Structures are given as structure tokens and as C-alpha cells.
Amino acid sequence: MNPLLPLFVITPLAAAFLIMVIGRFVSEFNKYFTSLVLLFLTCLSFYFLFITGENQFVYKVGGWESVNKIPIGIYIVMDGFTAIIVCIINLIGFLSAFYSISYIKRYTSENYFYALFCLMIAGMNGVVISGDLFNIFVFLEISVISSYALVAFGVEKDELEASFKYQVLGGLASFLILIAIGLIYWKSKTLNIADIKAAFTSGYDKRYYIFVQILILSGFGLKAAIMPFHAWLPDAHSSAPSPISAMLSGVLIKAVGIYVIIRLFFNMFVISESMSVLITTLGTLSMVVGVFLAIGQWDIKRLLAYHSISQMGYVVLSVGIGMILISRGARPEVAALAIMGGIFHLINHAAFKGLLFLNAGAIEYSIGTRDLKEMGGLAKSMPATSATSFVASMSISGIPPFNGFFSKLVIIIAAVMGRFYLLAALAVLVSIITLASFLKFQRYAFYNKTDGDSIRNKVKEVPFPMIFSMVVLSVICLALSLLIVPGIREAVLTPAIDILTDPSKYSSTIIGQ
Amino acid sequence: MTLIVKKTTQLISGMIFMYGIYVIIHGHLTPGGGFAGGVIVAGSLILIMLAQGGDFLKLVKEEAGTTIVESLATLMVISIAAAGFLFGTHVFFNNFLPKGIVGQLVSAGVLPLYNIFVGTEVAASIFIIFLSLIIFKEESPQ
Amino acid sequence: MIAYIMCFILFLVGLYGVITRRNLIKIAVSLSIMEISTFLFFALIGYIDGGVAPIVDPANPVQTYVDPLPQALVLTAIVIGLATTAMLMAIIIRLYRKYGTFDIREIKNLRG
């Protein structure tokens, strides 16, 4: 009953409403207040990352003790895996908020921007730390509705159309999730995730489980832009303001999509082989098709958005391999390695994709265009942006010293050891194509010696807050490659893997108390 | 709107408003509660605004005021929930006030306070949604 | 089982409307129809034969009540549905004022 746990949700909510009330009178207030609140949340999440480790904090909201072993209130649960995702949300959130201090000057009514930003952070924090199924849905709605409005923030034509498509598909996904929650409540008569697992293991009717698992997979898969449901992502992420597309691509599709799928499939359902094969094929599909769609793009943000789909395919692929091995009961250490690769790539992708979108925003801020053909030779006039963009491009395409290489290496090793040779070959192929695509991005944006001298000399570097965020993120990209070192890996990644691979570990502490 | 519509709405909206307040206050005794009562109150406000047709500038000022009311009401809901930290068994969202006798008006501890603040917040929210639609339709080019 | 199946057919009618209709208002109407069938689905799950509405009447305290938990979930889901419909309507009226049409395919080719 650690009293600090609800602070993850209360502080951003209170901040959002304070911004709405006080921001109207004191104009400069909201900019710095948001960054301060998110800095506090980052420190809180790092504090929890270090004290959580193997143990698991359960916070009973409202003080309702479980009645003869059945939990009746809503539980807030913080364990190893949650601590990692919370750190990603709040760290990238703080850097995006700091970045947007100068970026959002171009837009009107900054009050609404910062209030919606805090609400999105509150929603994501609420989804990640909640241990109750319907509570996940409510906080999912908060973060998704505020991201609808933030996508359409600069009310131009294509932004409105992208936000409309995003809303319709998001609403569709919400109703699929609601029907799935209804079906789960219909059979298990309870909403607490650990309790549902206890109720499910008693009876096992094949068709019902497959139907519920498909509903949950398609509902949350649509939020995570997995292959058949990725139609909204390129439009939404390319038309949103850059700090928001950094948050959407870097954090929202992970915290609200991939995290919930992993949490529910490992800790709530009994993993069946057919479902894990389906998940792995969806992962491979989105990995391969995402990168092929990305090759022909000339708009920076659309290129990055398609690459988000293919990188998410990596994560889903490696988690799927882990699930297949667990459902077959084959070598558990290879399954643990595959899941570790997936989570490690999740963390890395949040770092370098956020950085890439911030770079795209910096280029757009100084030149005003996103089209690669009209750029050229920015390396001299924008040294900081080009340096950080080089770091990010190298780490996304998996070049050794940077973090992308290590996580892809772990995924490929796990695939080979699990005897999925085709998947390993595809992973390598996609990594090579990603490298080619990002070399094109670097050459056209920064080093191409076009005759566009007129553009180059009047282009000046972006103001300090944007540079600071980009530099910090590139340092993080380098620092994350240390996670492969056994010492640090034991402290951070292994607790997350234990909570997922060992089914009884998650529910024993919740039901036990 | 014609004079007949103006007069009838003046008469009716007062009653609708009172009924909404009744539903909010008796949330823990009879069906309904913060949400239903809040929406009924918003309905009566929309009725008056539609019939009287306030001029444009008054609408914009009204919207700004309502936004502040809405944010303050939500802040109050969160602060009552967080007040559970300090009193009672020091847990978030705890019902720390005395529970009283079931069935009486002042009985369910913190619940009536939640009802009232959620009711005002829902009423202010729906009124703002409608106001912003009307303001947008008036000020945007045809 | 017939009530559940009819409720799910209503859900599928809404889903069909979202997939095939091109008019923005029709898509919003289909989404709210799906919403309505989801609420009915939850209310059907919570019903208990011979149960009474979950209001405790001090006069005769001992009664079998209907399950209050799905009703609490639907209460929350209704207002979330109102929030999403209001957002959708704001976007639709904005698109109509910019493009002058509700047809989503025309909006696609006009976009440039």
C-alpha cells in the first residue's frame, strides 16, 4: 500500500485543471508548469523503477479489502514491467513538453495544448498502473480522446480529415474492447485481472476463449496500429504537431496498445498456441509491409510513421515467439530471451523514434517544409539537429554502438535459437531496408549538396529548449545500449520478464493480500 | 424566437432546472445522480439560451466563465478524492465522513458531495459543448 | 440466448454502417448505434430473474437485487459515449464548413 502510487494519476490531472484555470490569467504560467510537473513525474517513476525490482506494489483504491479472497475494489498494481513503461511515458513526456515550449509558439491557444498534454499523460499513466479491466478502458479513453484533439491541433484541412479517420477507427476499437469486457464479465463475473485469471483457469471452453482473445487483440491492436488496423497511423502521426507525434509514435501506441496486449495475454489468459501463432504472423506482416510502404515516402513524418509500424512489428514478433515457446512448454530460457528482446526493443524504439520526430519538427520549424526533395545541406546551418538525427538514424537501423543494434540482435538470436529461421531472416532483411531508407533521409535532408544555397544561409539553428530535448534524447539512445550489460540488465529487464513468464507470480500477490 | 416561445421557455426552464437539482441532491436515495441531474440542468440552460438567443459577445464571455466553473468543479472532485489521503484510513478515494442512517437525505458520507460536484461539472461541460457549437456556427464564414 | 443474439445483430448493423457508408453523419449515426447495442449487452448480462431494481428500501430490506456492477459500468460508458459523439460532431461540422460536403470520398480527392 505504497501511498505514492496514485500520484501518477492525480498530479497530471490536477496540473491539467490548474493550467486551465490559472493559465487564463498568467500567460507564461502553463509552459513551465507542465515541464515542472512532468519532471516531478519522471523522478517519481525512476524512484519506482529502482525500488520495485522483484516485488510488486498493490494499492487498494478506496480501502476495500478483498472479501473471502475475491478483490472487490479497484487495484493499482506496480511491478517490474509497469515500472519500465511508466519511466518511458514520463521521460519522453517531459522531453516533449520541454521541446514544445518554443515549438508551440507557432500555434494559437497554448492553454488547451498543455492541458490536453497533461491529460494524455494522466490517461497513459492510469492505463499502465491499473489492475482492473474496466479501469484500463476508462483511462484508455482519456488518453485517446486527448490525442484525437491534439492530432487536430493546427486545424488545417488534412489534420481534420486525419483526426476524423483516427476517431472513427478509435471509436470502433473502443466498442470492440467494451464487448470483450462484457463477455469476460459474463463468464468470470469479475473485473480484476488476477481474479479473472483465477476464474478462467477453472473452466476452459475453446471457442469462447478464441473469440474473446480475438476481440481483445483487434481492439487493442487497433490502438497499437498492428498490421490489419494500421490505416490511421500514417495520417494521424504526420499531421500532428511534432512533439505530439513524438508522443503518439514513441509512447501512446506502446503504453495503450502493446503493453495492454502483453499484460492481458500473459497475465490474464491461458496462452494458447493458435493465438500466439496468429500474433507472430501479425507481427511479421506489419514488420515487413511497414518497411516496404516506408521506402517510397518523401514526406519526413510519413516516412517515420511507416517505420513506427515496422518497428512495432519487431516487438510483436519477438513477444509472439516467446508466447509460442511458452504455449509449447519448450525451452523456457529461449522464451524469456525473446520476451526480453521485445521489451528491450520497445524501450529503444520509444527513445529513437521520439528523437526522430523531434528532429523532423526542428527541420520543419526552421525551414517550414517536410518534403525531402526541397531540403539539402542542413548539416552546416543546423549542427545540433543533424548530429542528433544522425544518432537516431543509426540507432533505428541497428548500427553497433547504438541501442537499436543490441535489441535487434537479441530478437534475431532468440528467433534462431527458437528455430524460427524464416522470421530471423526477415528481421535481418527489414533491418537492412530500414538502414537504406534512413540513409536516404540523412543524405537528402542534411548532406545533399543541392544548389539550394539560398535556403541554407538564412536557416538558423532552433532555439534552446528544442536542442536540449534532442541532445538529452540522443544521450539516452547511447546510454540505453548499456542495458545489454548483464549487471544492469538483471536490475531492469529481468523483473519484467519474470512477471510475464511466471504466470502465478502476478496473481499470487494480488489474491494473496 | 417568437414571444410565445420566449414566455413558455422562461416558465418551463425554471422547473427543469429545479428538477435537475433535485435529481443531483437525491442521487444516493433515488435513481439518477450526478450525471443524470447534471445533464438535466444543462438541458434547461440550453433551452433558455436557444429561446432567448443571447447576442454573440455575451455568449463568448459566458463560455469563458463556464469553462472556469467546470475546471473548478473537477478540481473539487479530485481534491475530495485526495482528501481520503488525510482523513479516515488514509487511502485514496476513501469515504471518510460519517455514513448516517440509510435512506435519510444527509446520509452517505462523501457521496452527496461527489454527486453535487460531478453534477455541476457535467452541466458546465455540456453547456460549453453547445455554446462552442453555436459560437462556431455564427462566427465561421458560410 | 435470443436476446443476446438480437443485441449482437444490432451491433453488427452499426458495424456494417461504419464500414460501408460514405456520409460523415451516417458514420456518426452508425457509431452511436453500435454504442447503444453495447449498453444493452451490458444490461442484459446484469439481469437476474425475480430481481428488484437495486434501491435498498428500509421498509423491507431483504430482497434479491439485480446485479449493480454492470449498471455502474454502463453509467460510465454512456457518458464516455456522449464525449466521443460530441468530439466526432465537432470534427464533422468543421469538415463540412471547410469542404462543403459530407461525402468522405470527395473530401479525400479535394484534400491537397
Next chain:
Amino acid sequence: MEITISIITGIMIIGALYAIHAKDLLSSVIACGIVGYSLVICFLLLKAPDLAIVQIVVDTITLIIMVAVVLDSSREEKYSSLDKQGYVNAITGFLFIVIFLWFFIASIQELDVLGKSTLRMAGPYIEGAAQKTGSANLVTGVVFDFRGYDTMGEAVVLVTAVLGVLTILRLKGKK
């Protein structure tokens, strides 16, 4: 009981089909309102008065907002015959729906019949709930005390939607 609910749902399905295929947008929106109001009757039959009140009022507000949007527009849907892409879209949609329905019917055979549901998490919400939360209305007790965290989240959802509507409907986005 199940028969009356099925008849009302059948009427709702007819109303929904009309709402989707109606030529005039205003009548389509009103048909959607009718489907919402007939849901209120189902709630009353299923002994859920709380939901009936909230659904009536929320459906009225949804109807007001939809009519406000439809009124100042040309009310006819531009009827263009289904071209090839439209046919393919409709057929695949229909096929997917039939499979989805068959899967749903197959998967709910073993579950409780209407009215026979037992209580597991909701048991304590009914036995001494009136004393524990002090509220005579059990649903309000669940909404504001047992699951108050949900309701705070949901009040925040409404505020987020209001902020979203205000950001979308402002006239100038960029300076």
C-alpha cells in the same frame, strides 16, 4: 421477459437499418434518436432505472447536437450508385459480419442464460453495501464509492472532450 426484450431489439434493428439507409440526413438522425429511446424501455424492463434516466437525457443531448450539425447543411445525402469499389466493400463487409455473428453464437453457448447470472465480485456490493457506503441507491454506492476511481476518470473524460471540442472549433490554428 426474454421475448419482450427480443421484440424491442428487433424494432431497434429495423430503426437502425432505416437510420443507415435513409435518404434525408435529418430523418436518419431522428431514427438514431428513436433507437436510443427504445433502449430506455429495455433498461426499464431489465430493472435498471438509473440507466433509463441517464440514457433518456444523454440521448436528448446527443440528438440536439446532431440536429444542430445537420440543420445548417444540405440535408440530402448525395446518392451515387454503388460503383465497383462500393460493391466490393459492401460484400466483404457483409461476409465479415456473417462470420463474426456465427463466431459469436458459437462462443456464447456455455454461458449463463439471461437472468441466471451468479454474483462473484458484486456479491459484497449487495449484502451489507447500504451500511458500508451509506447510500440507499446501490448503483450510486458502486459508482461513487466501490468504483469511485472509474467515475473520477470518467468525469475527466468529459472534461477532455470539452477541451477537445474547444480546440477543434477555434477558428485560427496557426499564427
